[in-house]
Amino acid sequence: MSADVRFMKGNEAIAEAAIRAGLQGYFGYPITPQSEIVEYLAIEEPKHDYVLLQAESEVASANMVYGGAAAGARVMTSTSSPGFSLMQEGVSYIACAQLPCLFVNVARGGPGLGTIQASQGDYFQAVKGGGHGDYRLIVLAPNSVQEMVDYCILGFELADQYRTPALVLTDGSIGQMMEKVVLPPPIAYKPNKPWATTGKPQDRERNAITSLYIESEEMEAVNNELQAKYKAISENEVRYEGYNLDDAEVVLVAYGVTSRVCRKVVDLGRDNGMKVGLLRPQTLWPYPTAAISELADESRVKLFMSVEMSAGQMVEDVRLAVEGRKPVHFYGRTGGIIPTPEEIINAIKAQL
Amino acid sequence: MTAREGYKVVAKRPSTLLDKRMHYCPGCFHSTVHKLMMELVEEMEIQDKIVGVCPVGCSVFAYEYMNIDMQEAAHGRAAAVATGVKRMLPDKLVFSYQGDGDLAAIGTAETIHACNRGENFTFIFINNGIYGMTGGQMAPTTLEGQRTSTSPYGRDVAKVGYPLRMAEMVANFEGVAYSQRVTCTNPAETRRCKRAIKKAFEMQMKGLGTTFIEVASNCPSGWKCTPEESVTWIEDKMLPYFPLGVFKDVTKKEKKAEA
Ligand SMILES: Cc1ncc(C[n+]2csc(CCOP(=O)(O)OP(=O)(O)O)c2C)c(N)n1
Numbered sequence: 270m271s272a273d274v275r276f277m278k279g280n281e282a283i284a285e286a287a288i289r290a291g292l293q294g295y296f297g298y299p300i301t302p303q304s305e306i307v308e309y310l311a312i313e314e315p316k317h318d319y320v321l322l323q324a325e326s327e328v329a330s331a332n333m334v335y336g337g338a339a340a341g342a343r344v345m346t347s348t349s350s351p352g353f354s355l356m357q358e359g360v361s362y363i364a365c366a367q368l369p370c371l372f373v374n375v376a377r378g379g380p381g382l383g384t385i386q387a388s389q390g391d392y393f394q395a396v397k398g399g400g401h402g403d404y405r406l407i408v409l410a411p412n413s414v415q416e417m418v419d420y421c422i423l424g425f426e427l428a429d430q431y432r433t434p435a436l437v438l439t440d441g442s443i444g445q446m447m448e449k450v451v452l453p454p455p456i457a458y459k460p461n462k463p464w465a466t467t468g469k470p471q472d473r474e475r476n477a478i479t480s481l482y483i484e485s486e487e488m489e490a491v492n493n494e495l496q497a498k499y500k501a502i503s504e505n506e507v508r509y510e511g512y513n514l515d516d517a518e519v520v521l522v523a524y525g526v527t528s529r530v531c532r533k534v535v536d537l538g539r540d541n542g543m544k545v546g547l548l549r550p551q552t553l554w555p556y557p558t559a560a561i562s563e564l565a566d567e568s569r570v571k572l573f574m575s576v577e578m579s580a581g582q583m584v585e586d587v588r589l590a591v592e593g594r595k596p597v598h599f600y601g602r603t604g605g606i607i608p609t610p611e612e613i614i615n616a617i618k619a620q621l
Numbered sequence: 622m623t624a625r626e627g628y629k630v631v632a633k634r635p636s637t638l639l640d641k642r643m644h645y646c647p648g649c650f651h652s653t654v655h656k657l658m659m660e661l662v663e664e665m666e667i668q669d670k671i672v673g674v675c676p677v678g679c680s681v682f683a684y685e686y687m688n689i690d691m692q693e694a695a696h697g698r699a700a701a702v703a704t705g706v707k708r709m710l711p712d713k714l715v716f717s718y719q720g721d722g723d724l725a726a727i728g729t730a731e732t733i734h735a736c737n738r739g740e741n742f743t744f745i746f747i748n749n750g751i752y753g754m755t756g757g758q759m760a761p762t763t764l765e766g767q768r769t770s771t772s773p774y775g776r777d778v779a780k781v782g783y784p785l786r787m788a789e790m791v792a793n794f795e796g797v798a799y800s801q802r803v804t805c806t807n808p809a810e811t812r813r814c815k816r817a818i819k820k821a822f823e824m825q826m827k828g829l830g831t832t833f834i835e836v837a838s839n840c841p842s843g844w845k846c847t848p849e850e851s852v853t854w855i856e857d858k859m860l861p862y863f864p865l866g867v868f869k870d871v872t873k874k875e876k877k878a879e880a
């Protein structure tokens with residue numbers, strides 16, 4: 270069978286990937302720059318078995334996801350920054366109730382209503398927990414339309430494997446950009462979720478999905494269980510990519526769309542005799558702390574620079590990994606502006 | 622359960638209600654409605670077909686007592702959660718079991734939109750005119766002049782507005798198939814309450830749309846009275862403002878508008 274190759278927008282690609290992953294329910298509320306996801310699903314709906322529902326708000330859609338996931342279905346929602354803020358209540362409940370599902374945040378510039386242009390200003394919210402309590406999201410950060418497809422499917426799979434919510438954190442530029450993608454064949458999704466609330470048959474105890482544990486000891490036990498799971502995820506699911514790191518003296522750290530700009534910076538730098546390399550986290554949580562730490566031990570490495578479309582968020586995790594062994598610098602733009610390779614090169618030069 | 626010699630069993634705990642000590646205060650209708658619902662689950666033989674959603678409020682622990690599959694939901698989000706469940710399991714019988722703070726304050730948007738979409742699940746709405754769980758604060762259904770911990774001089778409607786009549790309100794939505802207000806103040810009303818819930822479940826099974834049962838309920842603890850006094854309060858104070866009755870029933874032929 271020949272490969273299914275298409276030229277698609279990032280948002281459409283993620284919707285198509287979700288269908289191929291066996292999507293059973295999508296609940297969402299329109300917001301730019303991700304509305305193509307729900308629009309694509311709306312057009313494709315008659316050809317497939319999934320349920321598509323436009324909710325009255327992101328508060329509601331996150332809670333519809335809760336209900337659908339607890340009923341054992343493969344469910345998702347997508348939104349952009351202000352909408353993801355509204356979903357945080359649901360995210361926290363879903364994490365505690367250990368419900369597998371997929372969130373997609375096609376981020377835009379903030380704070381507030383902000384701009385509809387791309388941004389990476391939701392990093393803290395995604396990886397440090399935008400909702401209340403001690404929970405984590407598996408956070409996948411695609412930097413191409415192909416990875417929108419791959420990480421959508423991976424997100425669903427990891428969510429099921431660990432009974433935890435996963436988030437694809439991308440931005441408006443990747444959501445809107447068109448590229449070639451190779452689509453995988455559709456899978457026949459067969460959920461195996463004996464804990465789901467599907468109606469209690471005679472031969473099993475009732476299933477109760479809850480995040481309520483009034484007794485402190487019980488609540489701590491649940492937290493310990495969650496932390497053990499997060500530890501396993503941290504040990505097994507870190508993903509990152511290196512580009513010209515072997516002899517790098519300047520290590521750029523960038524994810525998503527800025528990692529594409531930074532690849533160019535590496536090439537430009539090397540043309541100008543600067544030994545620049547790039548470490549690109551593909552998972553933002555768990556974070557490639559160990560990989561960065563190892564680089565910090567290399568005597569040839571002079572400095573790190575985190576390049577972001579934010580006022581400096583991921584740089585804190587780079588610093589935590591480097592632990593003061595090398596200088597860690599930051600270069601970023603906000604407001605939806607994608608930094609150019611030239612300005613990043615200049616920022617590096619200023620530190621050398 | 623076997624009867625003692627010389628006695629006849631006239632009422633018993635249904636097998637679908639777990640044999641546990643309930644945390645509800647003595648005389649609270651939450652426990653009455655739990656029992657009615659679980660009797661229905663037993664009688665209608667729907668234990669394997671029913672999924673419940675209980676949001677935050679005194680009944681957040683309903684899954685501790687009801688021997689059926691259940692989900693606890695965030696405060697106010699029961700209608701959204703139940704929507705997710707029903708959309709994924711359209712052949713199951715789904716209900717939400719909500720207090721007035723939950724359904725008519727923090728979750729009003731979810732309530733209205735689920736009703737307007739005609740989500741095919743059953744709302745069991747326990748209207749006790751107060752926030753029971755958090756210690757008796759004012760609810761959207763607190764009566765004019767009624768004292769609560771956040772309206773210690775009585776609800777001032779000029780300042781905080783009027784009590785919401787939800788059963789009447791949702792009856793206006795096209796998506797709603799059935800809306801009725803009942804109570805449990807005496808055996809006859811309690812039986813009527815059970816019949817109403819049964820009717821709602823049956824209509825849901827037929828896929829007719831949203832079914833909404835409001836129970837004019839009590840909160841002896843929050844109202845700071847005895848269970849007996851709470852019944853009198855419902856009859857004397859609540860029912861004049863929150864009248865019992867059927868506000869919508871799509872299975873009844875529409876009455877011709879009078880010319
Ligand atoms: C987001 C949020 N806000 C506030 C609360 C606190 N809270 C818990 S229950 C409740 C009101 C309960 O009243 P009601 O829904 O009428 O149910 P009842 O306890 O009277 O049965 C409130 C305000 C909460 N749990 N979550």
Ligand code: SF4
Pocket residue numbers: 644645646649650651679749753754839840841842843
């Ligand atoms: S506080 Fe009120 S509503 Fe809650 S259990 Fe007690 S009497 Fe019932």
